Amino acid sequence: MRCLHPYCPRNQQPATWQAVINSPELKLQAQYRAGALACLNTHYAAAPSMPATPRPAPPMPSAALARLLRLCPCLFNQIDVAPTPRAVVHFCELTLGQEITAANVHAAFMVQHPNLPPGFNPGPIKSCGSGGAIMEMLCSEVLTSAGIPAMSPETRGWPQWEMPGHVLLNEGKMSSLQALGDILIPCAPTNLIISVKSEVARERLLYSANSIEGIGFGFFKEPEEFWTSSRMSLYKRMGFTAIYMPDGTHQAVMDHVLAAGEERHAININGTELYRPLSVFATDMLRVIGRSSALL
Incomplete structure (x- = not known):
């Protein structure tokens, strides 16, 4: 995951705080730049620590601070504000010491699990409290690592359609469609809609397909929820392909x-497996994106 924090352990091409302050993405007005830069150079000349240590927030408008935190998610280890789901995913990869892929996404899920040790190392100062959004971002990060990045929103809030790419249905103007699922994969003859769930499926997964070509993605821990013939038939009747x-x-x-x-x-x-391991998720999506869902 992208992080411009100059001392981010995962930053292969470290920037400087000067470069971050001058970044067009930060959109920081000129009158705030000197003070913000001085604060960052004084208090943030170090990597995230364990335990997390709060420091004075850089002096800038709240909207600019939110943009700074998005550009540098490591700062949630150093500024006393609740992390975004995207930042939580970044701390998962810092803890694992590698990017999040289909091979380790379950391990990443376990890192951020609120009830399981040992947890983050390093981690954010505060907890996120948006478990569903964190899981969606974990799925999104798997796709991004596989070469299917999330499409960026344009100025009006709609995604800028690029291929290969995926659409987050909980951001921008697309959030009005979130009832249909969480992530959209462009495909023919119909787009694939991924429904992301946690450790327990219950009926929430079953009815999330909405009779559209659905993909289930979850960290399910109760196999008995899936193995009856009636449940398998229901999943297919509701539109699940995998x-x-x-x-x-x-x-x-x-x-x-x-x-x-x-x-x-x-x-x-399509005559192929309904149930599949998470480890093959990215490979499967790469095979069908922009092509035919019949290949799934």
Whole structure:
């Protein structure tokens, strides 16, 4: 994930605070630049620490500070404000010491889990409190790492359509469509809509497909939610083409399905696997994006 903090452990091409202050993306008015730069050079000449240590916030308008935090998510370890979901994902990758991919996204989820040790190292000063949005950003980061970045919003709030790319349905003007799902993957004959869920599926996942070509993505830990023939039939009836889950959960589900002789129910409309491990999610999306959903 992009972070312009000059001392970010993941920053391969470190900037300077001067470069950050002058960045067109920060949009900081000239009268605030000298004071903000002096504060950053004095109090922020270090990488995120463990434990997190609050420091004086740079003197600038609140809107500019929000933009600074977006450009430099490491600052949530140093400024006493609640982190954004995007920043939480950044601290997950700092803790893992590598970018978030389909291979380690479950481990990243466990890092930020509020009830499981050891947690972040380093981490934000405060907790986020937006668990659903964090999981959506984890999925988005997997896609970005695979070469399918999130489309940036243009000035009016609509995404700038670029391929390959994905659309976050919880940002900008697209948020009016969030009831349909969380992430859109451009595809033919219909776009794929990814519904991101946590550790428990229940009926929330089942009814989130809205009879559109749906993809389930979650950190499900209860395999018994998935292995009955009736549940598999319902998922397909509701429009799911594939449901991705942690590799261990997937193994437990398929072991039970095979032992029960019901593997014929675990096949989607395209004649391929309905249930799949998270580790193949990015590969699958790369195969179908901008092409045909029938390849899934």
